[in-house]
Amino acid sequence: MSIDIQINIECGQCFLRSNQPTPSGAGLRGLLTKKPSARDLKAKMGGLMGPNPQSVTKLSIPSLDARMFYTSNDAVTTPPLQIRQLFQARDKAKAAGATCLKNKCFYFSLELASMPLETLITPCLADFLEQVVEPLPESLFETAKSDSETSSNTNSLPIVAIDTSSLPLDVLFHMSVQSSSIRFEGQQQRSSAADMLLTLPRLTLMASTRKYNEQDWTVAGIYLSATLSSFSLSIYSPHQQSSSHDALSLTLDKFSVTASRTKNPNNNEDDKNKVQLVIASNVGTANFNYDMRRLSELLTFPKPWYRKQLIRRLFFGEQSVAAAAASAKLQRYNSTSSTAAPAFKGNSQMRYGSDDLSSSNQEFQPKKGATPVKSVTSAAQLNQITWAASVIFSMQWKELNINAQMSNTMGNTQWLARQGILRVHLKLDSQRHRDVAVSFKLLSSELSAQGGAISGEVSISKLLISARHSKSSEKAPENVANLEFENIECRTEWMSRPIFIGKFAHPQMMITDEWKHIYDTDTAEVSEAMCFVNISGSWTDLQMVITKNTVGDMIKIGDKLIIFFKVLCFKRLQSALSILGMGVAREGGL
Numbered sequence: 001m002s003i004d005i006q007i008n009i010e011c012g013q014c015f016l017r018s019n020q021p022t023p024s025g026a027g028l029r030g031l032l033t034k035k036p037s038a039r040d041l042k043a044k045m046g047g048l049m050g051p052n053p054q055s056v057t058k059l060s061i062p063s064l065d066a067r068m069f070y071t072s073n074d075a076v077t078t079p080p081l082q083i084r085q086l087f088q089a090r091d092k093a094k095a096a097g098a099t100c101l102k103n104k105c106f107y108f109s110l111e112l113a114s115m116p117l118e119t120l121i122t123p124c125l126a127d128f129l130e131q132v133v134e135p136l137p138e139s140l141f142e143t144a145k146s147d148s149e150t151s152s153n154t155n156s157l158p159i160v161a162i163d164t165s166s167l168p169l170d171v172l173f174h175m176s177v178q179s180s181s182i183r184f185e186g187q188q189q190r191s192s193a194a195d196m197l198l199t200l201p202r203l204t205l206m207a208s209t210r211k212y213n214e215q216d217w218t219v220a221g222i223y224l225s226a227t228l229s230s231f232s233l234s235i236y237s238p239h240q241q242s243s244s245h246d247a248l249s250l251t252l253d254k255f256s257v258t259a260s261r262t263k264n265p266n267n268n269e270d271d272k273n274k275v276q277l278v279i280a281s282n283v284g285t286a287n288f289n290y291d292m293r294r295l296s297e298l299l300t301f302p303k304p305w306y307r308k309q310l311i312r313r314l315f316f317g318e319q320s321v322a323a324a325a326a327s328a329k330l331q332r333y334n335s336t337s338s339t340a341a342p343a344f345k346g347n348s349q350m351r352y353g354s355d356d357l358s359s360s361n362q363e364f365q366p367k368k369g370a371t372p373v374k375s376v377t378s379a380a381q382l383n384q385i386t387w388a389a390s391v392i393f394s395m396q397w398k399e400l401n402i403n404a405q406m407s408n409t410m411g412n413t414q415w416l417a418r419q420g421i422l423r424v425h426l427k428l429d430s431q432r433h434r435d436v437a438v439s440f441k442l443l444s445s446e447l448s449a450q451g452g453a454i455s456g457e458v459s460i461s462k463l464l465i466s467a468r469h470s471k472s473s474e475k476a477p478e479n480v481a482n483l484e485f486e487n488i489e490c491r492t493e494w495m496s497r498p499i500f501i502g503k504f505a506h507p508q509m510m511i512t513d514e515w516k517h518i519y520d521t522d523t524a525e526v527s528e529a530m531c532f533v534n535i536s537g538s539w540t541d542l543q544m545v546i547t548k549n550t551v552g553d554m555i556k557i558g559d560k561l562i563i564f565f566k567v568l569c570f571k572r573l574q575s576a577l578s579i580l581g582m583g584v585a586r587e588g589g590l
Contacts, residue, residue, distance in 0.1 A: 003070040011116065012061035018128040019055070057125045062113040062180070069107040070169075104169035114178035121184045123304040130307045170210050177203040179230050185238070186304035194247060194297040195238050201231035201252070221262035228255045235301055237294075247294040254284035273387035283397035291405040295572050388429040396421040409564040411451025419443035432473040439466040454557050455493045462486035476515035476529075483509045494553040498545075505541035510534075 177200075184196040204227045234249040259279045400417040420442045427435040442463040449455045464484040471477040488504040511533065518528040 001070075001072050003068075005068040007064070007066040009061070009064040011063055014059040014061060016057040016059070016125060016128045017055060018057075018124050018131055055124050055127070057122065057128060058120075060115045060117060060119060062115050062178070064113075065109075065111040067107075067109045070105070072104045105172070106169050107172045108174070110173075110175040112175075112177045115180040118181045118183055121182060122187060126305045126307050126310065130310045133310055133313055136313075171208060173205070173207040175203070175205040177205075184301075184305075186301065188238075188300070188304060192296045192300045193238055194235050194301040196233070196235045196301060199230065199232040201228040201255075203228055221260060224257075224259045226257050229253060231255070235298060237297055245291075246289065247291050247297045249287075249289045251287045252284065253286075255281070257281040273385060274390075275387070276390045276392070278392045280392075280394045281396075283395070283400075285399045286397065286401070288400075288402045290403070292568065293405055293407050295569065299572060386430045389427070391424070391426040391428075393424040393426075394422070406449075406452065406564070407568065409452050409560055410449040410454045413447075413449045415445070415447045417442060417445045433471070435468075435470040437466075437468045440464070453495055453560060455496070456491045457489070458491075459489045460485060460487070476517070477513075479511075479513045481511040483507075492557075494557060499547055499550045499553045501545040503541065503543045504539060507537070507539040509537040 179202045180200045182198045182200065184198070186193060186195060188194075206223075206225045208223045210221060210223075231252040232250065234246045236246040240246075257280070260277070262276050262278075263274065397420050398418070400415075400420070402415045404413045405411075406413050421440070423437075423439045425435075425437045427433070440463070442460070445460040445463065447458045449457075462485065464482070467479075467481045469477065469479050485504065485507050488502075488507065490500065490502045491498065492500040514532040514534060516530045516532070517526045519525075520527040
């Protein structure tokens with residue numbers, strides 16, 4: 001049997017209309033929105049007969065091409081030629097006389113073009129979402145929360161016990177999304193106003209699942225691959241003239257990730273529950289520019305879109321519902337305890353609690369001759385299943401460039417890191433054996449600061465960090481850590497005066513542990529155990545130039561950095577959160 005479905009959408013538009021907020025409920029929004037002028041009042045009087053254009057959000061729907069194809073390879077029906085080519089090897093096995101089960105496949109392809117025009121998003125979209133969520137019952141959010149908590153408590157199945165072979169068919173999914181631009185305008189007239197331009201990356205996503213087959217010894221599992229390219233984000237002031245002085249900008253040329261979860265076929269009972277998870281990512285060139293002098297603009301940007309009711313319900317839950325339920329439960333408990341308290345003397349409350357607990361346990365205990373509960377038996381059987389898992393994670397990037405303007409403290413600060421690789425390998429099994437290995441390599445790293453009270457350069461070449469931890473149920477753990485550099489150079493200046501110059505060539509350091517124990521043959525136990533930590537280091541050349549004021553100037557540098565981050569960053573962030581979150585927290589919302 002074969003089913004082919006195709007869906008084509010040329011283009012479309014979506015209009016989201018929201019009611020204008022009342023003056024009493026405007027609150028913070030009334031202080032942040034644009035003040036009405038004579039032209040606005042005239043347009044408002046003329047627009048009584050129709051909707052206000054400012055309360056309508058227009059979203060463009062790009063062209064869409066979707067195709068769904070389903071086929072089942074059996075002896076009754078004959079699949080098309082395109083699908084028949086995918087099963088040539090299996091057809092040869094049939095000709096040889098081997099019995100083959102039905103193999104069902106589902107193919108889904110989705111192609112989404114870019115938006116024809118730049119999409120403009122205003123705070124009216126937040127008003128629309130708030131008005132959509134407002135009529136929803138409060139119990140809806142609490143029910144979802146309680147269900148998630150119940151499922152998290154009851155479902156204690158290990159990840160390796162999840163069997164993907166239960167999928168009845170093979171699935172192949174392909175999605176391609178072209179790049180689009182979205183502009184967020186807060187419509188603020190203050191000097192610290194900020195807007196954002198977001199360029200969504202071009203996305204290519206592929207996913208597939210392969211089920212197990214008794215006649216096929218190939219490894220089956222789930223595979224995922226995604227590639228993003230041409231991503232950019234910039235937060236700027238609507239009053240600035242050029243885009244070269246943005247408060248925050250982030251660009252990424254390419255990011256790809258592949259993930260796979262495979263499980264050994266059922267041909268060997270010992271290797272049946274061996275699962276391997278592989279995640280690999282690759283990052284191209286990333287640029288990050290940030291002006292800390294314009295921190296107020298970054299903190300002002302989310303204010304026009306902030307809606308107290310929307311944040312409380314969607315992200316933090318309705319605290320009033322939980323408080324009401326807790327108070328009702330406490331009231332029922334107090335009434336029950338006060339009713340049963342006169343029947344006891346002395347420490348009646350403690351005895352009442354213990355009797356109630358014992359009686360509740362007796363209700364759940366099975367009677368003599370009764371059939372035991374299946375859930376308990378299945379849980380005990382799951383604990384006896386032997387399994388093994390292996391996780392491999394890898395991430396590498398080509399170049400990371402970070403520029404920060406740190407006022408007169410460090411001036412223009414730049415950090416450049418080239419060709420970094422991070423690898424993690426983890427092995428686990430049901431016998432409590434675990435082995436973890438982590439390694440990090442970096443070709444070069446350069447940190448420089450110019451134009452401030454603190455300036456200088458720090459350069460590192462060929463950094464290598466590795467660590468390993470292994471532990472068995474009947475052996476002492478083994479831990480090894482290694483740190484290597486090829487060259488480290490540092491130059492520090494305070495008030496344009498050099499205070500420290502250093503060079504470190506080929507430094508190395510290794511840390512290992514050594515366990516020793518005394519075994520008592522009479523009791524067949526370990527009576528005493530000792531752990532020794534071995535640290536070894538070496539270098540080929542070490543040169544330093546210091547002055548008599550180096551220590552005092554280093555203390556001044558530390559105090560200067562503490563004041564900078566505490567006064568300029570922390571206090572401004574705290575003042576912004578006091579408007580958005582702190583005031584709500586005192587009311588019990590956040």
